[in-house]
Amino acid sequence: MNDVTETLRVGLVQHQAAADIETNLGRAEQGARTAAAGGARLLLFQELHPSRYFCQAQEVATFDLAEPIPGPTTARLGALAAELGVVIVTTLFERRAAGVYHNTAVVLECDGTLAGTYRKMHIPDDPGFHEKFYFTPGDQGFQPIDTSLGRLGVLVCWDQWYPEAARLMALAGARVLLYPTAIGWHPPDSDAEKARQREAWITVQRGHAVANHLPLLATNRVGHEPDPAGTGPGIDFWGNSFVCGPQGEFLAQASSAAPEVLVADLPLGRTEALRRIWPFFRDRRVDAYGDLTRRYRDPDRPPAKEPER
Numbered sequence: 590m591n592d593v594t595e596t597l598r599v600g601l602v603q604h605q606a607a608a609d610i611e612t613n614l615g616r617a618e619q620g621a622r623t624a625a626a627g628g629a630r631l632l633l634f635q636e637l638h639p640s641r642y643f644c645q646a647q648e649v650a651t652f653d654l655a656e657p658i659p660g661p662t663t664a665r666l667g668a669l670a671a672e673l674g675v676v677i678v679t680t681l682f683e684r685r686a687a688g689v690y691h692n693t694a695v696v697l698e699c700d701g702t703l704a705g706t707y708r709k710m711h712i713p714d715d716p717g718f719h720e721k722f723y724f725t726p727g728d729q730g731f732q733p734i735d736t737s738l739g740r741l742g743v744l745v746c747w748d749q750w751y752p753e754a755a756r757l758m759a760l761a762g763a764r765v766l767l768y769p770t771a772i773g774w775h776p777p778d779s780d781a782e783k784a785r786q787r788e789a790w791i792t793v794q795r796g797h798a799v800a801n802h803l804p805l806l807a808t809n810r811v812g813h814e815p816d817p818a819g820t821g822p823g824i825d826f827w828g829n830s831f832v833c834g835p836q837g838e839f840l841a842q843a844s845s846a847a848p849e850v851l852v853a854d855l856p857l858g859r860t861e862a863l864r865r866i867w868p869f870f871r872d873r874r875v876d877a878y879g880d881l882t883r884r885y886r887d888p889d890r891p892p893a894k895e896p897e898r
Contacts, residue, residue: 595858597738597765599631600624600675601851603830603843605812606641610654613639614662617679618669620850625673627852630699631738634679635810635830636746636771637692642810642826646818647722655684659703663695671701676736680745680769682723683708692724694743694769696734705734709745710754717775717816717824720747731757739764739857742803746770749794749807753881759801760870764857766797770809773826787827787845795837802835802863804855811848835860 602620606613617634624632637643639662643651656662662681670677676699683693683706692709708727712720731754733740742763748754749768758766772790774783798805811828831842832853841853864870879893880886 591858591861593858593862595856597631597855597857598628599633599765599806599832599853599855600627600629601633601806601808601830601832601841601843602638603635603808603811603828603851604638604848605826606638606810606814608641610639614665616848620848621669621673621675621677623850624852625675627850629852630675631741631765632675632677633767633769633806633808634677635808636680636769637682638679638769638810639681641814641817642771642824643817644720644723645717645814645816645821645824647719648817651723651817652684652690655682655690657685658683658693658695658706663697663703666695667697667701667703670697670699674699676704676738676741678741678743678767678769680709685725689725690723691727692720692745693727694745696736696741696743699737704736707732707734707743707745709748711747711751713747717821731761733758733761733763742766744768746772749790749797752793752797752800755797755801755803759803763803764860765855766801766803766805768794768805768807770807770830771826772809773814773824776813776822776825783827787829790827791829791831795833798833798835799837800869802860802867802869804835804840804857804860805833807831811843811846835863 604616677697683691694707696704698704710727714721742758808830810826815823828845832840841851843849
């Protein structure tokens, strides 16, 4: 029998990044304690939370921030997870080998052990977001991470814009989608353009929740961060961390201007009930989706075919 009343209390920590790592770790830890005191059992920190968003500039010396996984930060966060009895999800700058670095999500179990990792698959390269300079694309595929709280579909920031990533996590049994994020405005943009960008970011993720009937968590940093090279205007990170349910309904949402800790109850039991009456998975035409594996389909090229599975 499906227990439609099953819930999971979660916490999101949205904070402004300082120039030094110790302050940022302290802010995340303080937020974690607040969320845990409110009953949260799963905590999500923002993308690359130990530092400011260094990808605004291309600086070779910045690679010194990277660390192995497991490493000192996973040990510290693991100890915090064990102390609070919670599962913690965040992302770190991983040094896998000389010249091979990743933007890597880590999941720490409630006993402090490393439950698993996910290396960011989609790597942007835009003005102010020079991530291809620093990060090698992930090579683990879209595989959820098993924890004591269930199977977590952990994705990272730029992955948010790709419905394929969310769908593959859902098909592999994820019960929750989680997106640690670092996204913000280019200060010279108009207020109207800023509003469109923020609403697009929120809407596309709510769409992933709806299309897969899964609750979703997105945590973003907040506040202005200067360009480390001093040549650009910096980024105004827009906050708006949020939790939504499996029909895209808001369960909690932070502001665009201040650090906040969100706590919300995920209605896990509604996923199966919704899939019974809105059977999106049943009605997928897997025999007609072959073109999704092409970079681009020329209009005059016949569609790719796949056998029915």
